Amino acid sequence: MTSDLRRQLILSAAKRCFARHGFAGTTTKSVAAAASISEGLLFKHFPSKSALYAEILSEECEADPALHRLLGLEPSTETLVTLIRGMVRHFTELSEAPDQEEAQRLRLMMTSHLDDGEFARLIYDKIGHLIGQMFTASLERAVAAGDAAPLGRDPMNLFWFAHHTVLMTALARLPSVPCLTYGAPAKLERQVCEFILRGIGLNETVIASHLDRELSPVWGQPATAESA
Numbered sequence: 247m248t249s250d251l252r253r254q255l256i257l258s259a260a261k262r263c264f265a266r267h268g269f270a271g272t273t274t275k276s277v278a279a280a281a282s283i284s285e286g287l288l289f290k291h292f293p294s295k296s297a298l299y300a301e302i303l304s305e306e307c308e309a310d311p312a313l314h315r316l317l318g319l320e321p322s323t324e325t326l327v328t329l330i331r332g333m334v335r336h337f338t339e340l341s342e343a344p345d346q347e348e349a350q351r352l353r354l355m356m357t358s359h360l361d362d363g364e365f366a367r368l369i370y371d372k373i374g375h376l377i378g379q380m381f382t383a384s385l386e387r388a389v390a391a392g393d394a395a396p397l398g399r400d401p402m403n404l405f406w407f408a409h410h411t412v413l414m415t416a417l418a419r420l421p422s423v424p425c426l427t428y429g430a431p432a433k434l435e436r437q438v439c440e441f442i443l444r445g446i447g448l449n450e451t452v453i454a455s456h457l458d459r460e461l462s463p464v465w466g467q468p469a470t471a472e473s474a
Contacts, residue, residue, distance in 0.1 A: 249291075252283070252287075252291065253291050255281055256277065256281045256283070256288055256291055256292065256298070257298075257301065257302060257305070258281075259277055259280035259281035260272070260277045260280075260281075260298050260299070260302060261302055262280060263276055263277050263280055264299060264302065268350065269295075269299055269350070269354055272295065273295070274288055274289070274292075274294070274295050274298070277295075277298065294364060296358070296364045296365040296368060297364075297368060299365070300365060300368035300369055300372060303351065303369065303372070304372040304376075307372070307376060308376065312332070313376070313377075316328065316329060316332065316377075316380065317376075317377075317380055319380075321380060321383035321384040321386070321387045322384055322387050322388070322391075323384070323387060323388040323391060323393040323394070323448070323452060323456070324456060325380065325384045326381065326384035326385055326387075326388055326446075326448075327439075327443065327448075327452075327453075327456040327457070329377065329380060329381060329384065330408060330439060330442050330443060330446075331435075331439050331457070333408065333409065333412055334412050334435055334438045334439050334442070335435060336412075337412040337413065337415060337416035338412075338415075338416070338434060338435050338438070340352065340416050340420075341415070341416040341417075341418075341419035341420050341424075342419070342431070349420060352413075352416060352417065352420060353420075355369060355413075356417055370406075373409065374402065374405075377405070378402055378405055381401070381402075381404075381405045382401045382402060382405070385401050385404065385446060385447075386401070388447075388448060388452075389447070393448060393449060393452040394446065394447040394448045394449065394452070395447045395449070396447065397446065397447045404445070404446045404447075407442075407445060407446075408442045408445070408446060411438065411441070411442055411445075412438065412442075415428070415434075415438060436457060439453075439457055440453055440457065443457075
């Protein structure tokens with residue numbers, strides 16, 4: 247059996263185990279048994295349970311049609327705003343009506359920061375590779391077009407500042423009794439978008455122009471009567 251095929255079989259077995267028992271209830275030993283291999287062989291492909299779970303989440307994200315549409319856009323100011331608005335909307339919807347699996351992943355992410363950080367590092371690496379290039383290329387286009395002012399020497403820092411803002415906003419609203427409500431929930435998405443877009447250097451005219459265009463919950467797709 248080729249290494250790639252073995253890797254896919256391990257991932258398939260792991261998906262079944264995580265779906266049935268969750269992250270905490272799944273062990274590398276149980277995944278190895280489900281894949282009919284030794285635990286030692288599993289570790290040759292994935293050094294830890296966190297690495298295995300992070301790879302599954304990455305594959306799910308890469309298979310998302312909405313992400314494919316986003317990554318297929320030309321880098322531009324509009325694409326940059328679409329990316330930020332999609333990110334904000336994703337975390338806003340997560341905290342307003344949390345899917346149990348998604349909520350557990352968010353809790354796992356935050357717990358990792360207080361533990362050894364392995365899972366968080368893996369996820370940040372996956373996110374950076376998936377979206378970071380589009381963000382930085384679009385920001386460069388925005389600066390070149392006069393729509394944004396250059397800030398700092400590392401544009402990826404701006405991406406992470408944006409990501410951490412929406413991550414912590416969602417975390418504060420995740421418990422059944424939110425830690426913070428932020429007031430006026432109907433206006434929260436707009437306010438967070440404005441805060442981030444200003445923070446990455448876009449000017450007020452550009453922000454207002456792009457945010458006033460109605461977007462559906464799907465990245466950059468024109469709103470329909472049902473989604474507006």
